[in-house]
Structures are given as structure tokens and as C-alpha cells.
Amino acid sequence: MNNAAYERVKLARDSRRPTGLDYINTIFHGFLEMHGDRRFADDPAVVGGIARLNGTPVTVIAIEKGHTAKERTYRNFGMPHPEGYRKALRLMKQAEKFGRPVICFVDTAGAYCGVGAEERGQGQAIAENLLEMSTLCVPIISILIGEGGSGGALALAAADRVWMMQNAVYSVISPEGCASILWKDSAKAEAAAASLKLTAEDAKSLGVIERILSEDDIGKREFYDRIRILLAEELKELSGDTELTQKRYDRFRRAGTAAVMKE
Amino acid sequence: MALLNFMKPKNRLEEGGRTSAPVQRDSGEPEKKCPNCHRDIPLSRLWANDLVCPCGYHFRMKARQRIQMTADRGSFHELFSDMKSENPLNFPGYNDKIETVRAASCEKEAVICGSALIGRQKCCLFVMEPYFMMGSMGSAVGEKITSLFEYAVKHRLPVIGFTVSGGARMQEGLLSLLQMAKTSAAVRRHSDAGLLYIAVLTDPTTGGVTASFAMEADIILAEPGATVGFAGARVIEQTTKKSLPDGFQKSEFVLKHGFIDSILPRCDQKKCLTELLKMHSGRSPV
Secondary structure: OOOHHHHHHHHHHOOOOOOHHHHHHHHOEEEEEOOOOOOOOOOOOEEEEEEEEOOEEEEEEEEOOOOOHHHHHHOHHHOOOHHHHHHHHHHHHHHHHOOOOEEEEEEEOOOOOOHHHHHOOHHHHHHHHHHHHOOOOOOEEEEEEEEEEHHHHHOOOOOOEEEEEOOOEEEOOOHHHHHHHHHOOHHHHHHHHHHHOOEHHHHHHOOOOOEEEOOOOOOOHHHHHHHHHHHHHHHHHHHOOOOHHHHHHHHHHOOOHHHEEEO | OHHHHHHOOOOHHHOOOOOOOOEOOOOOOOEEEOOOOOOEEEHHHHHHOOOEOOOOOEOOOOHHHHHHHHOOOOOOEEEOOOEEEOOOOOOOOHHHHHHHHHHHHOOOOOEEEEEEEEOOEEEEEEEEOOOOHHHOEOHHHHHHHHHHHHHHHHOOOOEEEEEEEOOEOHHHHHHHHHHHHHHHHHHHHHHHOOOOEEEEEEEEEOHHHHOOHHHOOOEEEEOOOOEEOOOOHHHHHHHHOOOOOOOOOEHHHHHHOOOOOEEOOHHHHHHHHHHHHHHOOOOOOO
């Protein structure tokens, strides 16, 4: 069995990879973090605020995993609670009010599975993001930088442009979860990873993402500079688009239509 | 008995509930064990009562039976019935699985869409099918629901949706995931057109369906005792290593936490939906 796909999964989960905050602090200037969802709490798994991209104010939101054991525990391993998604939405609506583009960095195994998360409406929180993002009047670019775990990732990736780092993965379910449900054996995760078509190349060929970002010099100055230039170029193009929300609708409207057979 | 035979399920898959197949005793008629009160209930009695046990337990129901129960007689006009999913990822075993399910369920996909009259009020209706891969949402389910909301906008109709789903259909990978964003965008357009959307959550409504169109309705109702949640209870137990509170993720729990408007027993559904449709019919178009 070809386990190249599962190798990608392991790479994507590597705690040495740059995290959301690494991207924010290096690509942007003067990041001002904004806390809290104004409903219940502040979720450390989601970081957001305002920063400058080449001088222009933008809203940046990231799912943060942390590097060290202590950081990772504090960030709940990058698994947001509903309040994390609600904070993200609050900041997106604020961006819309002030005409700022939104840039999201996505890195999560998935939305957190817990009693509190269910009590506070994890499903409703994700649904509301999808609903609101579909008509947000400012450009949204989402970059999957590590793990793109299902609805918990999509809730920050219903964007005009979705990019993936070369070794990031994006999937409807974890390979372990898939193997355990389908084959009652989580050890078959390698086979599941290959079947789920979760690599950046797969996502590109399925039309789910627009661009794969090279990981050459990952973590170095050149690496972040490249992303900054690409973001600035793309935002320039999107900012002048008067049919932005129509095109975003069409982008998702197309999804899977080729997989539907009409008799 | 002739009428009852007509109403009886065509095959084993069509019977509601998580219980074993009904037992035929030597003398009496077939019975079914209720998982709530543990009594054996004669099938005829269940069928006469819309698959609700006298104790109040709501058995699962086939989508077509639900349509028959909800829509005015003869008013349901099916739409997009020709759509079904292919195997876009060439996922191993998916072709066989879906063909088996199609043959057993006599349905092509896990949702049935159409227009109907409910209490003489015209509306669009979608009903998900628990006996088709537990209502899992793949490309075709997303496409049908999206198309229905677009149809409803075009014809200025309210949408009533009965949800039941284990979540996104993993065999279609990312394409299933994106159906959450696609259906949500369609719900949003319908909402922005000033039109009414009522969701009735039935057992179980979970995963990607909860995290998209099930939780996006203007009015969200649920059947008694239905499991409504995002993550599966077993997964939560394994992740948190804690036992779950009583009634966790049941519709009564979700009501208490403020995420649904009301719990609606099956016997009251038609009357309530009719009244809600009437109360929203006077609104002038935006």
C-alpha cells in the first residue's frame, strides 16, 4: 500500500511546523490581538485581530496549535470550542463593517469534541460561520497550513481563495476515524489516508483549492516573504471585484456537481 | 388487514428504529420491541400511530412514509429525483456499498426533495432518508438540497426540511465536506429573499448536517428523544474519558441549551407546520 498520503498526514501534524501565530507575526506588521466572542469566553485555540499587510489594515484569524507541550495544552491542541468560531465570526463581521479583507490560517484536527462544546452548540457555531461567510462583503483568503480537519476547518475556509501548504492535508474525517468506522480498525489509517484524497495535490485536482504553496525554506524569512507577496497580489485582484459574493457563491455551488449523475 | 399489508415495509431495511426485526409469535400478529419501554408492540398498532410507541418513543421512519404523513394527499411532486452520487474518489468499496443500499432502500439517494401542499399551503419539502447510509451527505444530497433552496427562491416558496444524518459521507471526501458550505450559501440566499425555512430534526441529526442547514433554519423543531449534536457521543466519551450526562444530545437537552425552538411530537407535526406556514403566508415579498 502506498503510504505517501499518510506521510503527509504525519508531516502536517508535526509540532515543529510554523503555527498560525508564526505566520501572523512574520507576514504582517503590528498585529493587535482581539479576544473573546462577547457571548461566553475567549478561546485560546483561535487567535484573531487586526494587522497590516504591506501597510494595509487587514483582519487576520488563525487556529493556533502552539509548539511546546505547555502551549499546546493551553491552545487545546488547536481544537476550537464554539466560542472560537464565534470570535472568528465577530472579527469577520467587524472586518466587513470597516472594509478590511480577511485572511485565515487554518490548522486543526477538527472542532473540539466535548460536552461543553456540544452544550454551547458546536454545530450551530460552524453553521453560522458558513452562513455568514457566504455573503461577507469583503475578500476572504484562507490558507491551510497544517491539518484541515473537517467542519472545524471549513468554518474558517468558506473563502474566495483557499490555498494549501504543500504538506498540509484537508479531509472530511481523520484517516484514523475513517478506518475505525469503515474497517473497524484504526490501524488501517494509512489505507484510509490514501483513499480520502487529502493531500494538497488531491485537493487541487478536485477543485477544492486554488493554489499549493511551496514549503521551500519553511520557517525562514524568504518563505514568509513569498506568502506576503502572493497575499498582496491576490487581495489587490479581489478588492476590486464587484461580483465578489456572487463568485464566492459559484465557487462552492460547483463543488461536487461533476460527481452527481443525472439519469 | 389488506390496507395494513399495503402500508407494511417492503423489506427489512424499511422498518423504523434501532430494534431487531419484528417477531412473529405463533398465534398473534408480528410485534416489535420498543427500546424505551421494552414492550412488544403489535406492528399494526405502530403503523396506525405513525411509528410512535404508546409510551411516546418515536421509531425511525422512512422518508416516503414521512412525506405521506406530512404532505396533503397526492400533492407531493418530486424534484431532482434523477440525481445520484458517483464515486468521485474511486473510494474502495463505495460502489458496492451504494448499489446494495440502492437496491435495499429503493431510493437513489439519501434525501427526497419536492414541492407539496401542507394544510393547503404550498411549500418545498425535503426529507432525508435514514435507511440510505443513515442520511449521509455526499455530493448528490448537497446538490439536491441546494437545488431545492434555489427552486424555492425562484418560486418564492417556504422550505420545510426533515433532517436525519450521520454527517458528511466520508466516501466522497472533501466534496462531501464542501456540501456544507454549498447548502449554507443556498439557505442564506433563501433567507435573504425573505422566505421561511423550518427544519424538523429527527433521530439522529449529527455531524456536517447539524453544522450546516439543520441549524440554519428560521424555526428549528425536533422530534422527542432525537439525538441532535455535532460530534458522536462515543467519540466524545473516548476523547474526554468522562461519562456523559443523562440525556446528552437528546432533543430535550438541546432545547434546554437554547439551540432549538420546540419539541414537536409526530402527531402534532402536520397541524403545527400548517399553522406556521399560514402565519408566514401574509408577508409581502421583499
